[in-house]
Amino acid sequence: MTAARTDDGPDRVVVLAHEKFPDRAKTATGVLKYADYDVVAVLDRDNPGTTARDHRADLPDVPIVASMDDAPDADALLVGIAPIGGGFDESWREDVRTAIERGCDVIAGLHYFLSDDEEFARLAADHGVDLNDVRKPHEDLSVAQGTSADVDADVVLTVGTDCSVGKMTVSLELVEAARERGIDAGFVPTGQTGIMIAGWGNPIDRVVSDFTAGAVEEMILEMGDDYDVLFVEGQGSITHPAYSAVTCGILHGAMADSLVLCHVEGREAIHGYESFDIPPVSEYVDLYESLSAPVHESKVVAGALNTSHLDDADARDAVDAYADELDAPATDLVRFDADEVLDAILED
Amino acid sequence: MTAARTDDGPDRVVVLAHEKFPDRAKTATGVLKYADYDVVAVLDRDNPGTTARDHRADLPDVPIVASMDDAPDADALLVGIAPIGGGFDESWREDVRTAIERGCDVIAGLHYFLSDDEEFARLAADHGVDLNDVRKPHEDLSVAQGTSADVDADVVLTVGTDCSVGKMTVSLELVEAARERGIDAGFVPTGQTGIMIAGWGNPIDRVVSDFTAGAVEEMILEMGDDYDVLFVEGQGSITHPAYSAVTCGILHGAMADSLVLCHVEGREAIHGYESFDIPPVSEYVDLYESLSAPVHESKVVAGALNTSHLDDADARDAVDAYADELDAPATDLVRFDADEVLDAILED
Structure with a gap:
């Protein structure tokens, strides 16, 4: 593929x-x-x-x-x-x-x-x-030209506080929710499972580091004029000691209009790197937005919280608290409906 | 190699x-x-x-x-x-x-x-x-463990407002200046020319993107207990539309104590990407420091300005203005002496 x-x-x-x-x-x-x-x-x-x-x-x-x-x-x-x-x-x-x-x-x-x-x-x-x-990158990859923002579609990127917080699932749930509203939504995969689901795509974590942004841009350019909205699967976290390079390359390669910040309720340290604390959610908003800005203005417009280990009442409370921290609508897209979050994305 | x-x-x-x-x-x-x-x-x-x-x-x-x-x-x-x-x-x-x-x-x-x-x-x-x-990465590279800060040496990383602003030269000039003071200084190369000069090293822009930070960490761990100070050659810029992934991976992989911000006097747009403005120098300080912090606290302690197209008097004025913008000592290390900048690095 x-x-x-x-x-x-x-x-x-x-x-x-x-x-x-x-x-x-x-x-x-x-x-x-x-x-x-x-x-x-x-x-x-x-x-x-x-x-x-x-x-x-x-x-x-x-x-x-x-x-x-x-x-x-x-x-x-x-x-x-x-x-x-x-x-x-x-x-x-x-x-x-x-x-x-x-x-x-x-x-x-x-x-x-x-x-x-x-x-x-x-x-x-x-x-x-x-x-x-699908883990084998194709051979014509190259450096980004900085042109992803030129496509017709709005571009929405899922970003995270850590690895394995649900960025792929959130992207796919948002594609489904948007399509249910009659919006022509596309999914841009960046990891192996996403690529298997989509049936195409570049495995961003396996490409030559100089081509990280370029491999994302290639996909956006290929899809961007055929859809109203593209949901780009994010990877890693901008605060991750090992994987931040991939995260940064996707952020600048996608030139997203909107960001959705994904988090697992209660997680306090980077998974597998327990000596590295996860900073407060508001710091992630500042980091992702200030790092995006010199290449393309992106705004964290909504949050997605993984609450799979909580009961419904606690999950609802956790989602409300997360929305307060973000100062933006938030939900758990697997357990609750997507309406408010999708509204925030589409309004932006 | x-x-x-x-x-x-x-x-x-x-x-x-x-x-x-x-x-x-x-x-x-x-x-x-x-x-x-x-x-x-x-x-x-x-x-x-x-x-x-x-x-x-x-x-x-x-x-x-x-x-x-x-x-x-x-x-x-x-x-x-x-x-x-x-x-x-x-x-x-x-x-x-x-x-x-x-x-x-x-x-x-x-x-x-x-x-x-x-x-x-x-x-x-x-x-x-x-x-x-030297452009062929070796086959045992892997993901970073987040351990570069554990080495005995102080780690100094050159970062930039753009590509081709002199990060390698600045690193090498600082190594020489430190050695002249009797300090046991080492050079950590990250690009092909730096690797040729050092006689060893990982070509960070050619490694698999997931291993970007890990390939830097591998070098720091190999050198870090044998030197007082390591000067790590930076690559690209955190605001570069194509190469920021490499920059971010080096920043988090090196876990530097001090950063030296390199710039070319008068450059206002990203070289080869002229529609992307170079933000004010103070924004770079904020970006590099806030992005470093969740992994390791790093501070921009000095500036290095490339003034090769100016005469001596204008170069001196430009360096002074750059130091004011940075609120830190700055010089052109190729044309003026390194003393004040090196003091700032060693004091930190």
Whole structure:
């Protein structure tokens, strides 16, 4: 898969999620919830004969089958799980082989590139299908020209207080909410799961550092005249000791009009870097806005709070407190409705 | 060349600069002025029989010879020029071949990797020498751990209002000035020319974006307990539409105690991005300090102004005005002495 957003991307997709569906299959469930294309089956040898909805109420009614042999016609097989370390599990080989032989493209976000696997490369060539390793940046990336703000669409970027606070999910929920209002909203992915869901995109954290902003700009320019609003998936945090470079490159590459600040209720230190405190929310607003300004004026217009560990009453209180701190509308987009936050974004 | 700073690096180096010495040979002249190792000859087929000092008064008295055949004993040949595009000029092949056959390592910062050249790779293997392509990041890079501040040395980072404002030169001048005072000062390179001068280092603008801060941290940890002060070469600018990601990664990866803000007198827009204004100097101070703070408190303690296009009197006035804007000591380190700026750095 390259950055090229093609209209002839897969329509019908089979998602591989053996032995990990649904709770340890984040990519698979993300694709089921948010992808534009039709998922026609999930491969899980532990649960054949059930449907995705049998396992989780927020998932669609897609059949689960034991192997690619049992799957209906499809355009692509998507590997929806990853072992720790991102290797290829040899127990998947037969399904990948069968998919290629049936003429399916294969989409994967593993560290192990399917296109470097001798058998798969040869089979794919024989059958004229693509092996799309979404973690592999395409080779024509370059430096940004500073032109993202020239597109017709309004650009909205999710930014965060930390990694893993829900930036991708918030972006996708906002796309859905906007579309429900009849707005032509597009999603610009920047990480592997987002790319798998979108079916295209640049893996910003894997590109050459000089091309960080440029790889975002390339996507904005490609999408920007075809949509009313683009929701760009943010990465990391501007205060993260390791990942801030990626965050900064996305901020300046996207030249967003509006920012949505994402946070996990109660988190006080950078995840995995516990000696680094998360500053007060108001400092994030100042930092993101003052850092954006020399390249493009961006404003934090709303907040998104992850309250998944709280009950509804506490979640409501937490969201209200977060909105006060931000001095802007806020909600938990997974549990409450998006109206007020979406209004703030669209008004801006 | 990898990040590994080895004590058995080259002592005696021949610098290739055919037909471009000295004015179009920035790497060659940088190595002559600042490198720790001895340059024993410059290769320039246009000027054999002269010395570097014959061409520019600030360069040492190193002989220029026409080819590697005429050069004295050396440990390494360093390619000190680059054609536009960074390709390999075939007119250099005989010199590189001769160097390898004489047992010299070859150091180059070209886009064309010598280690991928079949003849050179084979010859180098035969003669047991290294082909060091400094633009090729080494393969063990990883994410930052947020530990650079733990080293014994004070860390000083040059930051800028734009690209090409003199951050490398300022860092190297400060290293020299500190050493003249008897301070054990080290240089941490982050770009190709700095790496050629230092003889080691990570090319930060070429690493995977997720490893930007980590590649800086790796160097700080390697050097940090062996020096009193480390001067880290900055890159780009935090307001640059294309390169800010690299700047941000270096800022958070270095966890510097002091920052020196570099600027070119009179420059008002980002070079090559003329629609992007350079904000007032005081805004840069706020931006760099507020962005550093959540990871490590850093303070802009001094300024360095490039006044090369002014006469001495105007340069003195410009430096004074810059110091006022910064509310900190400032100078042009190439034309005036470093005392006041160095005092400010060492006091901090």
